Amino acid sequence: xxxxxxxxxxxxxxxxxxxxxxxxxxxxxxxxxxxxxxxxxxxxxxxxxxxxxxxxxxxxxxxxxxxxxxxxxxxxxxxxxxxxxxxxxxxxxxxxxxxxxxxxxxxxxxxxxxxxxxxxxxxxxxxxxxxxxxxxxx
Amino acid sequence: xxxxxxxxxxxxxxxxxxxxxxxxxxxxxxxxxxxxxxxxxxxxxxxxxxxxxxxxxxxxxxxxxxxxxxxxxxxxxxxxxxxxxxxxxxxxxxxxxxxxxxxxxxxxxxxxxxxxxxxxxxxxxxxxxxxxxxxxxx
Amino acid sequence: xxxxxxxxxxxxxxxxxxxxxxxxxxxxxxxxxxxxxxxxxxxxxxxxxxxxxxxxxxxxxxxxxxxxxxxxxxxxxxxxxxxxxxxxxxxxxxxxxxxxxxxxxxxxxxxxxxxxxxxxxxxxxxxxxxxxxxxxxx
Amino acid sequence: xxxxxxxxxxxxxxxxxxxxxxxxxxxxxxxxxxxxxxxxxxxxxxxxxxxxxxxxxxxxxxxxxxxxxxxxxxxxxxxxxxxxxxxxxxxxxxxxxxxxxxxxxxxxxxxxxxxxxxxxxxxxxxxxxxxxxxxxxx
Numbered sequence: 001x002x003x004x005x006x007x008x009x010x011x012x013x014x015x016x017x018x019x020x021x022x023x024x025x026x027x028x029x030x031x032x033x034x035x036x037x038x039x040x041x042x043x044x045x046x047x048x049x050x051x052x053x054x055x056x057x058x059x060x061x062x063x064x065x066x067x068x069x070x071x072x073x074x075x076x077x078x079x080x081x082x083x084x085x086x087x088x089x090x091x092x093x094x095x096x097x098x099x100x101x102x103x104x105x106x107x108x109x110x111x112x113x114x115x116x117x118x119x120x121x122x123x124x125x126x127x128x129x130x131x132x133x134x135x136x137x138x
Numbered sequence: 139x140x141x142x143x144x145x146x147x148x149x150x151x152x153x154x155x156x157x158x159x160x161x162x163x164x165x166x167x168x169x170x171x172x173x174x175x176x177x178x179x180x181x182x183x184x185x186x187x188x189x190x191x192x193x194x195x196x197x198x199x200x201x202x203x204x205x206x207x208x209x210x211x212x213x214x215x216x217x218x219x220x221x222x223x224x225x226x227x228x229x230x231x232x233x234x235x236x237x238x239x240x241x242x243x244x245x246x247x248x249x250x251x252x253x254x255x256x257x258x259x260x261x262x263x264x265x266x267x268x269x270x271x272x273x274x275x276x
Numbered sequence: 277x278x279x280x281x282x283x284x285x286x287x288x289x290x291x292x293x294x295x296x297x298x299x300x301x302x303x304x305x306x307x308x309x310x311x312x313x314x315x316x317x318x319x320x321x322x323x324x325x326x327x328x329x330x331x332x333x334x335x336x337x338x339x340x341x342x343x344x345x346x347x348x349x350x351x352x353x354x355x356x357x358x359x360x361x362x363x364x365x366x367x368x369x370x371x372x373x374x375x376x377x378x379x380x381x382x383x384x385x386x387x388x389x390x391x392x393x394x395x396x397x398x399x400x401x402x403x404x405x406x407x408x409x410x411x412x413x414x
Numbered sequence: 415x416x417x418x419x420x421x422x423x424x425x426x427x428x429x430x431x432x433x434x435x436x437x438x439x440x441x442x443x444x445x446x447x448x449x450x451x452x453x454x455x456x457x458x459x460x461x462x463x464x465x466x467x468x469x470x471x472x473x474x475x476x477x478x479x480x481x482x483x484x485x486x487x488x489x490x491x492x493x494x495x496x497x498x499x500x501x502x503x504x505x506x507x508x509x510x511x512x513x514x515x516x517x518x519x520x521x522x523x524x525x526x527x528x529x530x531x532x533x534x535x536x537x538x539x540x541x542x543x544x545x546x547x548x549x550x551x552x
Contacts, residue, residue, distance in 0.1 A: 016188035019179035041157035044201065046274050050154035051213045052197040056190025063182065063189075075189045076518060077491040077539045079217045079355030079399055081382045083375040098397060099359040103517075104490060104541060106357045106397065121374055121382065123355055123399050125491045125539075127518060136184050214380060215353040215401045217493030217537055219520045221513040236535060237497040241379075242352060242403060244495045244535065259512055259520065261493055261537050263353045263401075265380060292464035295455035317433035320477065322550050326430035327477075327489045328470025335466040339458065351465045355493045412460050 003070070009137050011064055020053065022060045030097035032064035037090050048085035055080055058109040058122035061095035065107050066126045070133055073105065073126035080122045089114040093122075103128055141208070147275045149202055158191065160198045168235035170202035175228050186223035193218055196247040196260040199233035203245050204264045208271055211243065211264035218260045227252040231260075241266055279346070285413050287340055296329065298336045306373035308340035313366050324361035331356055334385040334398040337371035341383050342402045346409055349381065349402035356398045365390040369398075379404055417484070423551050425478055434467065436474045444511035446478035451504050462499035469494055472523040472536040475509035479521050480540045484547055487519065487540035494536045503528040507536075517542055 011017075011024045017034075021042075025033045036042070036057045044050040058080065066073035095109040105128060111120035149155075149162045155172075159180075163171045174180070174195045182188040196218065204211035233247040243266060249258035287293075287300045293310075297318075301309045312318070312333045320326040334356065342349035371385040381404060387396040425431075425438045431448075435456075439447045450456070450471045458464040472494065480487035509523040519542060525534035 010183050013183040014188070015179050015181045016191055017182075020190070041153050043153045044155075045148050045151040045205070046210060046212075050152070050194070050197070051201075051216070052158070052190065052194025053154055055193045055197070055216075056188070059188070059190040059193070067183070072184060074184075074223070075220050077217065077219045077493075077520075078189070078193075079215065079491075079493055081215045081375070081399060081401055082213050083377075083382065085212070099357070099394060101359075106359065106491075108397075118375060121384075121399065123357060123397065125357055127541075215355075215382075217353075217355055219513070219537060219539055221515075221520065237495070237532060239497075244353075244497065246535075256513060259522075259537065261495060261535065263495055265403075286459050289459040290464070291455050291457045292467055293458075296466070317429050319429045320431075321424050321427040321481070322486060322488075326428070326470070326473070327492070328434070328466065328473040329430055331469045331473070331492075332464070332466025335464070335469070339465075343459070348460060350460075350499070351496050353493065353495045354465070354469075355491065357491045358489050361488070 006134055007068060010067060010133055013137060017060045020056055022057050024060060024064050027064045027068060029068050030065055032061045032095045034061040034093045035090055038088050048087050051082060054082065054111055054120045057091055058093045058111050058120065061093040061109050062107050062122065062124050065095035065097060066105055067133060072129045072131040072133060072136060074129065076125050076127050078122060078124035080120055082120050084117055084119045086113045086119055144272055145206060148205060148271055151275060155198045158194055160195050162198060162202050165202045165206060167206050168203055170199045170233045172199040172231045173228055176226050186225050189220060192220065192249055192258045195229055196231045196249050196258065199231040199247050200245050200262050203233035203235060204243055205271060210267045210269040210271060210274060212267065214263050214265050216260060216262035218258055220258050222255055222257045224251045224257055282410055283344060286343060286409055289413060293336045296332055298333050300336060300340050303340045303344060305344050306341055308337045308371045310337040310369045311366055314364050324363050327358060330358065330387055330396045333367055334369045334387050334396065337369040337385050338383050338398065338400045341371035341373060342381055343409060348405045348407040348409060348412060352401055352403050354398060354400035356396055358396050360393055360395045362389045362395055420548055421482060424481060424547055427551060431474045434470055436471050438474060438478050441478045441482060443482050444479055446475045446509045448475040448507045449504055452502050462501050465496060468496065468525055468534045471505055472507045472525050472534065475507040475523050476521050476538045479509035479511060480519055481547060486543045486545040486547060486550060490539050490541050492536060492538035494534055496534050498531055498533045500527045500533055
């Protein structure tokens, strides 16, 4: 319960997620899901969702999943593939942990559109610090 | 001159770049530079710039550089490494073309802070369509 | 049946797979599995399997899966994460297709050890040519 | 001098590099170069150099460069792009350090053919252990 509260406060502190419109829907040990309702300001020059928006939504889920074990995790390297251009509706991101040791952890995040089609796949690795999350959110 | 004008209109159509605050400073055949003045809304839960912001700035430079040859280029796979957490000032992104054939091209984008320190390195590949840029911006 | 025969001949032509000791165990439309019995010559300076060996085994499965649709596919960008160092036994790679259109396709390849632990994760994208596989194997 | 000797012994212990035919030509703090004379056993099903060979050569240079600071470094995530298919001659890899802190470091490795054309670009990150190299090579 305390952990849930701590994590909720951690997530609420993400100013960029809020500015973008990304919402963390669910989270737990090693996983998280997020979503984003597409608006005009998420589009690129060819009227489809900007790659930066797809990455950012996935990154929000990645952050929630990787910071779910009580200590701070920082992203070190990420690979993302883009499969399909979309222009509207809601994007959904699901993060799951594929590997974790005391210092490093790796997550896969699938981003899909309203029809359930995969539009992006994000493979990211974090470095796990020893700093407690609680210390950060003060 | 016409090409410069076309490219300028292409860049101006990027709604997300504008929302984020990213500005394309220079562009030409196979290169581009961009910058972003950091504000409160670019920060993550630990008060440093969100990875999504660093990626997005680099992605704007990537888009300008890869769409500079007259036809539409779409991102297919990107790798990004993060080196240093920053909290303020201006971020700078420099994109250069490392390979290009009629169908594919790859770019490296360096993101640095005001002190000139490298904070991220982005390696991205595009698929080059035959659609003229002019057709898109109508 | 003819397709199976063609694919078998395609796989048999891979001189490096044979030199390495990698064996394609199963293959079909959009998937493939491969394995490698570890030997002394697969080790690096710290007596664990060389990253190049893990990548190469995954790459063999990636090649079989991505060339399974009748036309030649060439790798354009790959990301690989390494999770665990192993020194002996057999490595297993499983490739599955996560996205495919007429020009591009993306595959995830999981590499595991004899205990079933994930030791690497490979996310790779190919460019799909129009050249028939049969034309290549003459 | 002692360091040079230690590093030479570290490099000589790489059984897979020897089996593949990869040779470390030069090395120093944060850099290394390697080369490989192409032979029949380096080819794939379409008679060009196997992606696993290009990766492996780059990985040998990556290993030498990242282990050049006296302590053991292990690869955690790598991205590689492939630009050009070659079938013979010698491949050359040049590794340079782009970022390093006490726990993590990132390297770019360029792989080129005899004509100097870039055929692959490798961006790799290591986790830096505290184990001295000397302890490993006993």
